[in-house]
Amino acid sequence: MIKNQLIALIRSKVLDERPNLNNLYQEDERRLELDIDAAFNTIYYQTFKKSPYNLDRYVKTFTGIPVTEDTNGIFTSILPCRVIQFPTVGDGVRAIKSGPGLRFVPMKRDDMEMMAATETAIVSSMIGYCISSNIVTYYNMDSAISSVTMDVVPAFQAWLKTDDIPIPAGQDEILIDMIVRNFHIKPTEHLDNLNEV
Amino acid sequence: MDTPGYRTFGNVVTDLMVIMGYDKSQYFYLTQLCLNACREIHRFYTGKNKTQKIPVNIDLNSIDWPDDYEGFVSLSIPVGGRMVPLTRQDAIVTTTTVINGQETLDPTAGEGLPVGGPRRHGLGASGGRNKFYYTIDERNRRFFINGHNPLSAVLSYTSSGVEDEDSLIPNKFIPAIQYYASWKINERADSGDPRALNKAQYFETQFEKEATKITVAESPTLDEIYDAIYKSMTGTYSR
Numbered sequence: 001m002i003k004n005q006l007i008a009l010i011r012s013k014v015l016d017e018r019p020n021l022n023n024l025y026q027e028d029e030r031r032l033e034l035d036i037d038a039a040f041n042t043i044y045y046q047t048f049k050k051s052p053y054n055l056d057r058y059v060k061t062f063t064g065i066p067v068t069e070d071t072n073g074i075f076t077s078i079l080p081c082r083v084i085q086f087p088t089v090g091d092g093v094r095a096i097k098s099g100p101g102l103r104f105v106p107m108k109r110d111d112m113e114m115m116a117a118t119e120t121a122i123v124s125s126m127i128g129y130c131i132s133s134n135i136v137t138y139y140n141m142d143s144a145i146s147s148v149t150m151d152v153v154p155a156f157q158a159w160l161k162t163d164d165i166p167i168p169a170g171q172d173e174i175l176i177d178m179i180v181r182n183f184h185i186k187p188t189e190h191l192d193n194l195n196e197v
Numbered sequence: 198m199d200t201p202g203y204r205t206f207g208n209v210v211t212d213l214m215v216i217m218g219y220d221k222s223q224y225f226y227l228t229q230l231c232l233n234a235c236r237e238i239h240r241f242y243t244g245k246n247k248t249q250k251i252p253v254n255i256d257l258n259s260i261d262w263p264d265d266y267e268g269f270v271s272l273s274i275p276v277g278g279r280m281v282p283l284t285r286q287d288a289i290v291t292t293t294t295v296i297n298g299q300e301t302l303d304p305t306a307g308e309g310l311p312v313g314g315p316r317r318h319g320l321g322a323s324g325g326r327n328k329f330y331y332t333i334d335e336r337n338r339r340f341f342i343n344g345h346n347p348l349s350a351v352l353s354y355t356s357s358g359v360e361d362e363d364s365l366i367p368n369k370f371i372p373a374i375q376y377y378a379s380w381k382i383n384e385r386a387d388s389g390d391p392r393a394l395n396k397a398q399y400f401e402t403q404f405e406k407e408a409t410k411i412t413v414a415e416s417p418t419l420d421e422i423y424d425a426i427y428k429s430m431t432g433t434y435s436r
Contacts, residue, residue, distance in 0.1 A: 105224040123364075
């Protein structure tokens with residue numbers, strides 16, 4: 001579903017359910033996007049729990065992401081957008097690609113520090129990467145590589161308005177219900193202690 | 198053409214990941230396990246040794262081990278077109294004398310003197326006497342040779358058999374490698390599976406079976422056995 005259409009659909013659902021809500025509050029896209037963002041995280045996480053490979057359908061590909069080398073010879077890239085976190089090695093970055101013959105695999109940060117002392121470092125030309133905050137750090141990176149292509153599972157807010165956002169099969173209604181439910185929460189009551197005179 | 202009889206080491210690892218359904222994040226770990234499996238097979242289940250011509254250090258009569266040396270098979274010198282293996286003689290003095298930071302041999306300390314072999318004349322003469330000997334200096338990763346001072350010798354040794362991702366692995370090794378990896382994965386403390394050790398035991402047995410198949414496949418053919426029998430027969434009387 002196109003992102004704009006999804007937002008419009010949810011807005012209309014919310015208005016149907018709560019016609020008396022403050023219009024400004026209801027129609028503020030940023031508020032709606034935040035709610036949808038949270039719901040997306042939940043839906044995608046449930047999809048991940050069923051099988052991590054399910055996530056490959058929900059990636060967005062970013063090309064030409066620069067790779068930089070610091071003074072210690074460590075190669076890094078900045079994530080192209082905010083990604084959904086998953087409790088797995090590689091997080092929301094599902095794949096990194098570059099020229100032919102180069103292959104990337106996710107690895108744990110601890111392993112990255114230990115790897116140079118293993119025999120694997122002698123025989124393997126595979127490039128490892130790990131994610132911390134919004135930085136991708138590479139292990140065994142080829143210094144000739146100046147940019148990479150990344151397949152990431154972006155947060156809802158990171159999609160463009162015109163992007164066709166894939167919603168996990170059978171989760172459409174659940175997603176909309178989760179968001180609409182947020183608007184059903186009653187406003188906080190007035191909690192002044194009237195006995196305190 | 199049929200599928201090739203060899204796979205590259207890198208492909209053996211990816212085959213394992215695909216067949217067993219491992220995540221990409223396991224790649225480096227599985228690479229190490231496959232490497233260990235190749236080493237195990239090369240050391241104990243196959244006769245595919247590595248043979249290399251190694252220069253002799255003529256000042257010390259020694260031969261340094263190659264970096265990938267893991268186990269000894271034979272040390273020979275070429276005589277004519279044949280390889281003549283040296284005989285092990287651990288009586289050879291393996292010490293050296295350091296002069297001005299340089300290792301040398303001091304004959305007064307018995308270093309580098311010919312050791313000879315058992316007597317071959319008179320009473321108490323024995324067979325099996327050779328001219329050329331060697332001994333192993335394990336700690337300094339070298340051999341000392343004695344009785345001959347060639348410029349180079351031919352060393353047969355076992356190694357892991359894996360130099361890089363493009364090293365070729367025979368297809369007949371692959372089932373054993375895969376079972377070895379499964380065996381070791383289930384031995385991990387963090388496997389989280391209460392039946393992991395049972396599985397490890399199962400996979401260890403399977404590995405043994407597959408590795409033994411490699412040994413059996415390399416055993417002599419019937420023709421080779423007949424040849425060996427016929428070679429021992431001569432026109433002279435048999436008693």
